Amino acid sequence: MRCLSTRGQDSANLTEAISVGLARDGGLYLPEQLPLVALRAGGSLAQVATQLLAPLFEGEVLAPALEAICSAAFTFDAPVKWLNDETGLLELFHGPTAAFKDFGARFLAQTLGALVREPTASSTILVATSGDTGAAVASAFHRRPHFRVLILYPDGRVSARQAHQLGAFGDNVAAYRVAGTFDDCQRVVKEAFNDHSLRARHHLGSANSISLGRLLPQMSYYAKTALDLQQAGRGPTSFVIPTGNLGNAFACLMAKRMGLPIDRVVLATNSNRGLADYLNGAPYEARASVATLANAMDVGAPSNVERLRSFLASPSDEVRADWVSDEAIRACIARTWQRHQVEVCPHTACGLEVLERLRAKGERGTFVVAATAHPAKFETIVEPLVGHVVPAPAALAALLELPSSAKPLAPTLDALRLALEA
């Protein structure tokens, strides 16, 4: 499938777009068209992913490998937990690092692995993370030959467990704690990609949510959920998606465009409300990010807005959005435990809170909130609110047992250049 840059000065086939990440004109790639698909319910996640992505990979060198890539990437499920007849949580946290980022990161690692041709040239995957991406990418590429991973995260702005996770991999994974915000990390990474000689010398590869290799596979769990619920007589399904950099939610919009039985797509941000304001009619402006309890969504200038703006005919047509304060996040976590005996992470709480506001206005029908991380990843916030210890899933617990270390890094391209040479 031909992919066009949002800035109109570059195009590439899908395989190329996945391997280079950012388009050469500084824009973001989008498939030229999203083909309509007719999929059957009842398949595994890997099967749905293969069928959904097949028309996009048609004619690409990766096409024959697609089925194997999906089976190797999607080895865990995304089940729905029902809170009541019409409201479910789509649990996207059953992967190795306990957040939804595992789906995209593992697909990308399989894809880039399948593209390795010269066994000697080793690629550097450069990733800025607000907490969960780094761990997912590290886990997906850990000990894979021909790859090393450099993670940049904002020092002091990720949870203690997230920080521990990021520094616990070692081997071909190096973690850097950056004196700055997530936006600083993202900016420095972008600068590195825009430096063509640096990019070539280190065979830089992107694993941020700007990469179509992460974005496209994320359509799969929305597709599977929507198909299964329609089959069960509950559809069409609306989704509420906690949003930071807009990768997860954008995937849902693309799945809808490909003809899946998806009704409304509602975005929930934390106090970084620029996106919510924009979708509610304000002019779009990049803002400085503010620290919140839902730290993986502390994004002031979501890069995927550039995709959204070229995708939507007008801002509020297909998507709605609302934002949630820290106080409302806390109240929602406590209330969800009291009412349903379900623990939710602060990001998931943003989604649930936004849905409860819609319900209060009389919104009916099947709504599924994306539960983006396991609550045990944010235990210092969740445990005091629910009044008990939330056990960590096995894979997370195992990582937390390992020693962990990260090096300090200034938020500049020069500092990153030195780290790349190290």
Ligand SMILES: *Cc1c(COP(=O)(O)O)cnc(C)c1O
């Ligand atoms: C990354 C992340 C988000 C935000 O996802 P985007 O694709 O950046 O919008 C939400 N919740 C959790 C737990 C995350 O890790």
